[in-house]
Every structure is written in C-alpha cells, then in structure tokens.
Amino acid sequence: MYKYFWVSFFALFLLTNSEIAAKDMERELQRPFTITTFPSSLIEENEELKKRNVYRPMATISIAPTTYNSTETTITTVERKDENANQIDYHIWRTADSPLTMKKFTSTDKERNFSFLFDTSEFLAQRGEYQVEAYMVDEQGIEKLIAQNTFCFEQSVPILMYHAIDEFKGKGLQGLFVSPANFEAQMRYLKENKYTLLTFEQWDERNKVNKPILVTFDDGMKNNMNALRILQALEDEKFLPRATEFVVANRIDTSPYWLSSEDIKEMVSSGIFSIQSHTLTHADLPIISNFDNELNASKQKIENLTGYPVMAIAYPAGQFNNKVVEETRKHYTFAVTTKSGQFISKDQPNELLLLRRVRISNETTLRQFAWLVH
Numbered sequence: 570m571y572k573y574f575w576v577s578f579f580a581l582f583l584l585t586n587s588e589i590a591a592k593d594m595e596r597e598l599q600r601p602f603t604i605t606t607f608p609s610s611l612i613e614e615n616e617e618l619k620k621r622n623v624y625r626p627m628a629t630i631s632i633a634p635t636t637y638n639s640t641e642t643t644i645t646t647v648e649r650k651d652e653n654a655n656q657i658d659y660h661i662w663r664t665a666d667s668p669l670t671m672k673k674f675t676s677t678d679k680e681r682n683f684s685f686l687f688d689t690s691e692f693l694a695q696r697g698e699y700q701v702e703a704y705m706v707d708e709q710g711i712e713k714l715i716a717q718n719t720f721c722f723e724q725s726v727p728i729l730m731y732h733a734i735d736e737f738k739g740k741g742l743q744g745l746f747v748s749p750a751n752f753e754a755q756m757r758y759l760k761e762n763k764y765t766l767l768t769f770e771q772w773d774e775r776n777k778v779n780k781p782i783l784v785t786f787d788d789g790m791k792n793n794m795n796a797l798r799i800l801q802a803l804e805d806e807k808f809l810p811r812a813t814e815f816v817v818a819n820r821i822d823t824s825p826y827w828l829s830s831e832d833i834k835e836m837v838s839s840g841i842f843s844i845q846s847h848t849l850t851h852a853d854l855p856i857i858s859n860f861d862n863e864l865n866a867s868k869q870k871i872e873n874l875t876g877y878p879v880m881a882i883a884y885p886a887g888q889f890n891n892k893v894v895e896e897t898r899k900h901y902t903f904a905v906t907t908k909s910g911q912f913i914s915k916d917q918p919n920e921l922l923l924l925r926r927v928r929i930s931n932e933t934t935l936r937q938f939a940w941l942v943h
Contacts, residue, residue, distance in 0.1 A: 582725050624630065625915045627651060630703050630718035631682070637723050637915045640689045645682040646703045646716060656706040657683035661691075664698040664719070664777045669807040675706075689722055696722040698776045721776050725911040727942045728783040730926040734799075735792035737931060745931045755929070756784075760803055764942070766811040769881040769903050782942060784925065785905065787847060787883050789816030789828045802839050815847040815883035815905075818867035821874070830874055837875050844871055845881040846901070855888050860896040868900055881905065894922050 573676040600800040613759075631811065633643040648659050655677060662671040672691060676683040677700040689695060698721045704712035714827050732745035734752050749850060775781040791815060800810035815837060819835075820827040828836075836842035848854070868879045880902045884893065887907025897904050903921050910925035927941050 570929070579897060591770045624714050624717075626717070627705075627715040628703060631702055632701075632720040635720070635722060637913050639722060640694065642687055642720060642722075644685045644687055644701060645680050645719075648717070649682075649705075651715075653881045654683075654705040655679060657685075658704040658706055658712055659687075660702040660704065661687065662700055663692060663695060664700055666780045668700075673781055675895040696724045696776075697778075699918065711760075723914050724776050724781060725913045726775050726781050726783065727911045728785060728905060728924055729942070730905075730907065730928045731784070731786045731793075732788055733790050733792050734786075734795040735790075744932070746931045747929055747933070748931075749795045749799060751933070751935075753803075755933075756799060756803055756937050758935060759942070760808045760941060761812075762939075766809070766833060768811045768813050769845065770843060771811070772903070784810075786814050786885070787849065788851075789814060789820060790831065791826055791828055792854060793828065794832055794836075797836055797839060797841060801839060804841070810841050811843070812841055813843045813845055813881065815845050815881075816847045816871065817847045817851045817885075818870040820851075821870075834872060837877065844875050844877070844879070845883070846871055846879050847883045848885055851885045853886070853888055854884060854893045855890045860893075864896060864900045889923075894919055897922055 624780060628646050630646040631645045631647050635642050644659060657676050659674045659676070660671050661674065662668050670692075674685055674687070674691075676685040685700075685803075689735050698719055701718050702714055703716040703721065705715050707710055731747055731752070733741065734747055734749055736748050737743045737746040759782065762780070764780040764782045767775060767778070767781055767783055769783070786796065796812065800812060800817045802809050813826075816828060816833065821833065822829050833844055837844060846864075846867045848863040849870070850863065852863045854860075854863065864882070868882075869891075871879050881904065882901045884907075886895075889897075889904075889906065894904070898919070901922070903924060905924045905926055907928070908923075908925045909928065911927065912920075912924050914920065929938065929941075933941070
C-alpha cells in the first residue's frame with residue numbers, strides 16, 4: 570500500500586513541476602528578447618570584417634645601415650601606395666621585451682619620406698633587435714598599419730671558458746679548477762641578474778634575448794658532471810640554464826677522469842648541455858696534416874653518440890693559424906679560441922671561427938666575474 574502511495578506521489582510531483590516549468594517557459598516567451606543565434610548573414614559579415622582587418626603591406630620601412638657600435642639609426646617609410654599621408658606614427662619595442670613596452674614616435678616630414686632618427690637612449694641604451702611598425706594617420710587621427718620591419722644594434726656576447734669544476738687537490742693546473750661552490754655562485758649571479766644562457770644551436774637568438782651569454786667547458790672532464798648538477802638545481806620556469814661541453818672524442822670512456830658515453834647521454838637528455846668537438850686527440854692543429862681525422866672524425870664520433878649535429882669546435886690550447894681556420898670552415902660553423910674578450914659582430918671574415926672567450930679561473934672572485942660578464 571505504501572509502495573503505491575509513494576509512486577503516485579512522485580508522479581504527481583513530476584506532473585506539477587512540469588506544469589510549472591511549462592508556465593514559466595510561456596511567460597519567458599512572452600517577454601521581449603534579443604536573438605542570440607548567429608544567422609549565416611551575420612557570420613559572413615564577420616568573416617568579411619576579418620578580411621578587411623588583415624594586415625596588407627602598403628609601404629616599406631627603410632633602416633639606415635648600422636655598425637657594431639652604432640647607437641642610432643634613421644628610419645623612413647618608402648614605396649608608399651597611398652601618397653596622401655601627411656603623418657606617420659612609428660611603434661617601436663625591443664624583441665626581447667613585451668610589446669607592452671612599445672613607444673610611439675611621430676613624423677610629419679613627408680618630403681624626406683617621414684624620416685625619423687631613432688636613438689637607443691629612448692630605451693635606456695638597451696641593444697639588440699627592435700620591432701618597428703609604421704602607421705599612416707588619417708584626418709580623424711585614426712592609425713592604419715602599412716608596414717613592418719626589424720632593425721638591430723648588436724649585443725656583446727660573453728663566451729665563458731671553464732675546464733674543471735672541482736676542488737683542486739694538487740693534481741693538474743690549479744688555474745683550470747673552479748670549485749663547485751664558486752661555480753654555483755657565478756651561475757646564481759647570472760640567474761639573479763637575468764642573463765639568458767644560450768648554446769651555439771641558439772646563436773641566431775642572441776640579439777632577441779636579454780643579456781645573452783654562453784657557458785662553455787673544455788676537455789670533457791668527468792667533474793663537469795658537477796656543473797650539470799648545479800645547473801639542474803638552479804633551473805626553474807624563468808631560468809633555463811644552457812651550456813656547451815667541448816669533448817676530446819677519443820678520451821670518452823677511457824678512464825674515470827674523462828666523461829663516459831653514459832655521462833654524455835645524461836648531459837644531452839637533461840636539455841641543458843650541447844656536446845661539441847675539441848678534436849679527436851687534442852692535437853696541436855697548426856702542426857698537423859691529417860685535418861680530416863682531427864676535425865671530421867671527431868665530429869662524426871660525437872654525432873653518432875649524441876644523435877645531434879656538431880657545429881662548433883674549441884681549438885686545443887687555443888692554437889690556430891690561417892690553414893687551421895680554412896680547414897675548420899669545411900666542417901664547423903663556429904670555433905672558439907682562448908683569446909680574451911667578448912664577441913660582437915663586426916661583419917669581418919671568419920669572425921665566427923675566431924670567437925674570443927672570457928676565462929674563468931680558480932682565482933676569479935664573484936666581483937671579478939660580474940665585471941667580466943658585464
């Protein structure tokens with residue numbers, strides 16, 4: 570009996586609520602309302618609007634040539650399809666920064682193609698690649714994008730040179746040793762001062778980032794695994810450590826003093842290290858004749874181990890001459906020396922095969938380090 574009572578009650582409840590819902594719906598339908606569906610005509614109109622707003626070049630932004638030490642350049646807008654323009658607004662920002670840092674500059678110099686002298690002092694003398702957009706301004710003050718371009722003020726790139734990352738225990742050359750504690754302090758300095766660590770694979774990005782720097786290690790010592798551990802510990806969302814290990818190919822797997830194949834694979838899989846060449850046997854390149862063995866065989870051996878291209882070499886002991894550079898060019902894009910200094914492109918012959926480096930030694934203090942990378 571109770572069973573039938575509850576079934577009847579539940580059915581009555583559903584019927585009552587259905588009637589209430591129906592009445593509510595009827596009242597809603599009687600109210601004025603706005604159509605929220607999108608008829609085909611509206612969709613077509615929206616698509617047409619999108620087409621009209623697509624950027625189509627109507628001019629060319631011309632940039633005056635710059636040298637490695639330039640701090641300013643002249644920007645003009647030429648080949649304009651609309652000659653009625655009386656004002657051009659230039660929107661400029663650094664590629665390394667957010668477009669939100671954009672600044673606007675206006676030129677009304679129509680006779681000189683809306684010439685505008687841009688100076689890096691407008692951006693606190695910061696160097697690197699800049700983005701520029703030219704907008705034609707009509708009588709109502711409305712801007713219309715007509716041209717885009719980039720220009721560059723070359724940045725200096727410190728290429729740091731390390732060897733052993735370990736405590737000096739009386740064996741070997743003391744100057745080549747940097748303690749793990751000092752190395753960590755140096756890398757932490759780079760992190761806290763917002764340097765961007767790159768490898769040679771990212772070379773073309775050097776003017777698109779803030780404070781580009783390369784961290785390199787010569788010889789392929791086992792203790793460079795200390796560097797890997799330190800860099801891994803410092804990595805986070807904002808700091809992506811990168812480093813380059815120049816290995817002597819025939820030393821791999823030969824003793825506990827040198828990196829093993831497994832060490833190198835771990836370095837590569839970490840995403841931090843790029844493995845590059847330091848020749849096959851650490852030969853004195855200016856006095857050898859079998860360049861293919863030292864330069865190409867080492868490259869092939871490393872590539873077979875890592876599965877990645879080898880594009881850079883460190884001249885053993887920094888020794889090279891014109892013949893060495895000529896032979897190196899056949900196999901590598903980059904070569905580093907032990908000559909002191911930072912790199913900045915001067916468009917000179919073979920400049921990428923004569924890269925200078927900043928030596929970091931056992932005696933380098935943190936204050937000296939900060940000065941060397943500045």
